[in-house]
Amino acid sequence: PVLRLLEAQLQDQRREHEEEMEALKNQVDLMQEELEKQQQAFLQTLQLSPEVQVEFGLQQEITRLTNENLDLKELLEKLEKNEKKLKKQLKIYMKKVQDFEASQTMAPVERRPHERNMQVAVQRKEKDFQGMLEYYKEDEPLLIRNLIT
Numbered sequence: 001p002v003l004r005l006l007e008a009q010l011q012d013q014r015r016e017h018e019e020e021m022e023a024l025k026n027q028v029d030l031m032q033e034e035l036e037k038q039q040q041a042f043l044q045t046l047q048l049s050p051e052v053q054v055e056f057g058l059q060q061e062i063t064r065l066t067n068e069n070l071d072l073k074e075l076l077e078k079l080e081k082n083e084k085k086l087k088k089q090l091k092i093y094m095k096k097v098q099d100f101e102a103s104q105t106m107a108p109v110e111r112r113p114h115e116r117n118m119q120v121a122v123q124r125k126e127k128d129f130q131g132m133l134e135y136y137k138e139d140e141p142l143l144i145r146n147l148i149t
Helices: 001-047 050-106 109-125 137-148
Strands: none
Touching: 001 109
């Protein structure tokens, strides 16, 4: 029984190996055909006059640039959609902030200081920072003095 089991496994492996080999041979054949087509096209291009070769090269470059342009247009459309979505979200958040500020003016006096602190926190989170300040460590006291004044 063990010998038959091993024999069956060996036959299965042999069959899988043969199927893989057949698939790889087919893949190699297809690649060789494609290579031959490309070689033929290249040889035909070399037989053309220099003017026609230049024109052929220009046509290929135009095709490449057109495809690249289409990809960039697609990316631009995605970015514009994202921008519209973000603008809508910004409007919603701005409305919430306005509603919050309006409710603050109607709130009792004893609750105002706590809510005012919350409002400041919201405003700080929404600031848009343009960049960072780079300076040398030894210039720090001068920088701080200038910032204060």
